[in-house]
Amino acid sequence: QSALTQPRSVSGSPGQSVTISCTGTSSDVGGYNYVSWFQQHPGKAPQLTIYDVTKRPSGVPDRFSGSKSGNTASLTISGLQAEDEADYYCCSYAGSYTYVFGTGTTVTVL
Amino acid sequence: QVQLVQSGAEVKRPGASVKVSCKASAYIFTRDYIHWVRQAPGQGLEWMGIINPSGGSTEYAQRFQDRVTMTRDTSTSTVYMELSSLRSEDTAVYYCARDGLEGTDLWGQGTLVTVSS
Numbered sequence: 001q002s003a004l005t006q007p008r009s010v011s012g013s014p015g016q017s018v019t020i021s022c023t024g025t026s027s028d029v030g031g032y033n034y035v036s037w038f039q040q041h042p043g044k045a046p047q048l049t050i051y052d053v054t055k056r057p058s059g060v061p062d063r064f065s066g067s068k069s070g071n072t073a074s075l076t077i078s079g080l081q082a083e084d085e086a087d088y089y090c091c092s093y094a095g096s097y098t099y100v101f102g103t104g105t106t107v108t109v110l
Numbered sequence: 111q112v113q114l115v116q117s118g119a120e121v122k123r124p125g126a127s128v129k130v131s132c133k134a135s136a137y138i139f140t141r142d143y144i145h146w147v148r149q150a151p152g153q154g155l156e157w158m159g160i161i162n163p164s165g166g167s168t169e170y171a172q173r174f175q176d177r178v179t180m181t182r183d184t185s186t187s188t189v190y191m192e193l194s195s196l197r198s199e200d201t202a203v204y205y206c207a208r209d210g211l212e213g214t215d216l217w218g219q220g221t222l223v224t225v226s227s
Contacts, residue, residue, distance in 0.1 A: 051213025097169035
């Protein structure tokens with residue numbers, strides 16, 4: 001099972017929007033509506049940001065949103081804030097109770 | 111307080127095994143599957159496998175199939191991940207994470223495993 005492909009880094013100024021892509025195959029991202037996104041600050045455990053492609057856990061600001069088209073899922077951060085600077089990972093169900101993570105994206109707030 | 115608490119850091123020699131524990135608190139232990147995920151220094155997250163605390167069934171990532179064993183003890187609400195034949199590339203932080211009603215919403219604090227001669 002190969003890791004899902006994410007851009008190594010994205011950046012934006014405060015208040016702008018950024019979008020992170022997560023590209024897999026029809027055996028993972030494209031085959032199921034079970035894509036999650038995790039935010040990870042340095043030295044901390046990952047935190048769930050989006051699950052089931054579009055759902056936002058309680059406590060996550062609504063400036064975070066998820067979507068999917070074909071084999072590519074996306075996370076959009078609208079109204080970028082300084083505290084959004086972190087690493088972001090997508091994760092997809094890949095069938096038979098297996099999962100695969102993305103390669104990770106560093107978001108920099110300029 | 112709903113939480114997953116993992117065992118402490120370990121230092122192991124190449125070829126040895128390590129067993130990391132993950133104790134669940136304040137929720138129904140047998141309701142939610144538990145993932146194990148690792149992160150090598152400066153690297154990304156890697157999914158290792160999943161265990162159903164209810165029946166004990168497991169599914170492992172292919173690359174760990176012959177080296178990893180996940181078990182659980184329902185009497186103490188604890189899951190375990192044992193990795194054998196350790197090599198330097200296994201140096202990483204190992205996390206357990208709950209697959210709850212609203213996604214993988216609860217993570218342990220992580221356990222650093224260092225493999226060094």
